[in-house]
Amino acid sequence: MKVLVIGGGGREHALVWKLAQSPHVTELWCAPGNAGIAREPLRSGTGTARCVPVDAEDLPALLKWASENRPDLTVVGPDNPLALGVVDLFQSHGLRAWGPTRDAARFEASKIFSQQFMERHGIPTARAATFTDPAEAIRYAETLGGRCAVKADGLALGKGVRVCRGIEEARTAIQDLMTRRVLGPAGERVVIQELLEGIEVSLHALCDGSAALPFPTAQDHKRLGDGNTGPNTGGMGTYSPTPFLSDAELAAAYDRILRPWQEGCRAEGILFRGVLYPGIMLTPAGPRVLEFNVRFGDPETQVYLTRLENDLFELLMAATEDKLSAHTLRWSPQTSVCIVMASAGYPGAYKKGCPIEGIEEAERIPGVKVFHAGTGWENGRFVTRGGRVLGVTATGPDLPAALQRAYRAVERIRFEGAQYRRDIAFQALEWKRAGRPA
Template sequence: MKVLILGSGGREHALAWAASRSPRVTEVVCAPGNGGIGQVARCVPVDMKDVAAMLRLAEAEQPSLTIVGPELPLSLGVVDAFRERGYRIFGPTRDAAQLESSKAFAKQFMKRHQIPTANYAVCTTGKEVEESIKHFHAPVVVKADGLAAGKGVIICPTRQFAIDAAHGLFSGELLGVAEKQVVIEEFLEGEEVSFLCLSDGTHVVPLVPAQDHKRIGEGDTGPNTGGMGVYSTSDMLEPTMTEWILHHIAEPTVRGMAEEGAPFVGVLYCGLMMTARGPQLLEYNARFGDPETQAILLRLESDLVDALEACIDGSLAETEMRWSQGAAACVVASSSGYPGSYKTGLPITGLSLAAQIPGVEVFHSGTTRVGSQLVTSGGRVLGVTAEGDSLEEALSRAYEALAQIHFEGMYYRHDIGHRALKQPRR
């Protein structure tokens, strides 16, 4: 088999690494890929905003299977276009991907299908925001309706702050694109859990859960990012809680999408808040998370390609996924200044030393190759990922590997997994 992976980040590097381990796979091609992905796949250029260009690439490469990494091509209908041409592709159609591409659609869908979530209002004008905000206590959450690369969620300490934030989204001042709708949402408190599942449009199989660290600063302070680190352990959720989430959130979502004529085939990512009133769904993603995928796939013992093909074939119920006990953790090394402005083109050293540490895989998010030298090319540069019998061991290995790596201004959090380490195991 030849496998084509669309995307260029740490998630795609982890997917390429996992696909290359399948005994059925003879070649992995990644488009556009990055400097590190070139170690496990052949990288070829493509524009992620151009469905026709991705189709031309498929015609040239003739992959047996295509895996879509990022959300943008899904929202543009790349799966619909590939399917029409007879290519086997893993991911949801444009209509099914609305669960991620429109926050308003997702919240209204949750309400229709009685999926537990925060109280909300969908507003199309500033005046509607001012009226709706009266029904919410501060702090309140304001969300852009469309895709915003992790920057469309604003936690507002006062109602006036929320009104101003909504006006900034409508005007385009905050994100550079004017939103036609915004979502006002009740602020929920609790522990966040990333609950990812595979779906073939009818059946749902959970992956192991993970917890992401979105904020740039130690102790979960400072602005939100695309994710500064993540961990996954075998005791994060009790089996009864996993069953509850499947029964009340994941399965009703897949059933509801099928009933509404947009069967969901792909990865259903449920971003949950574990509150005093039980798990509440914050949002959906319609693809693998980044950096969750790096930690999750390190724990996968069965064949990823078999599972993804079962989703396409509608035979997921007959597929068993096997996971290692213990833990995995990913710590992101970022450029100085991220998530704001940052320098690129900085040489990276120490990667071969880091890779020699047992249980460690270094996944590249923002690197490129200049001659024989790997240099930085993004805000999140590397996802240093490790597995171990315990979370403490996995984190110790990841931080030991990070100590070997250097580029100018390299920044990473030293407290990934801090909530789990300070608490008795559930």
């Protein structure tokens, strides 16, 4: 079978790596891919995955390429092509594509749609209200003592949310978004949520019209600096599982979120085929949904897929046919950790083209796989090409073992100005030190 993956970051390398292990997959392309993806061998013995020089958001060019090369399945990684309707476009041309349609992608593309859907269907979330008028927004923020999250409605490359702890901060955030329009039209309408305190975790569920199969927990680290300080990034590291919820608590959380969500989708005629990824705050009053994403997390995918034992190709094919209910997800009991290595300057402006050394040495450590996020190949070597460059991923029998392998691997890799967090999973380690249940 021939498979096309759309996207070119660490998540897509992990998707390609996992799909490449399927005996069904005899040809694997990635648009645009990256230098690591281009070297990923196929288990079926037919060479490596291949990069296609087409941008992930250039829908006409993707359709043209796919019409000529006829992949049996197209797997969409990032949110933007989904929100632009790439799945609808492919389907309308008789091409099988995995991922939510544009309509179903509104759970991520519109925070207002998502918030109101959660309220209509009793999904546990933050208290919130929606505004088009900045003065009214400020009055609402005042009722919360300024302790709130101000969220632009549309996709804003992870820059659309401002977490505020006082009224001055909230006023500035509202004025930036709604009056000064620092994010353009995305700030026309905002959701303001009450500030929730707690440990933040990622959940994922693979969904189709027949079933929603929940994943274990993972935790991302959005801030650039150790101790969750500094600016927000796309994500600096992940691990799975986390110790914060027992199996029973996790099952209960999924039940309280996924059941009403599925019923809501059914009632509103939304057919969702893809990954639903709720961002969750574990508050003293129980788990609360902060937002929904409609795709695999990046870098959550790197730790999930290194633990998933099923054939991913079979799962995604089943999802496109509403046959997921016949499948059970199987997870390795091992812990996976992913440490992101980023370019100097990221998440601001950064230099490109710096040579990278040591990837092969790193991968000689047992259990280590280096996923490429922003890399290229120049003059016979890997070079940096993005803000997030590599996702150094390791599995081990427990969290300390996986962390030790991952950091040993990171230390073998060198490029100019490489920055990474030294404290991935610090909350889990603190949790265990405090003697709380695993």
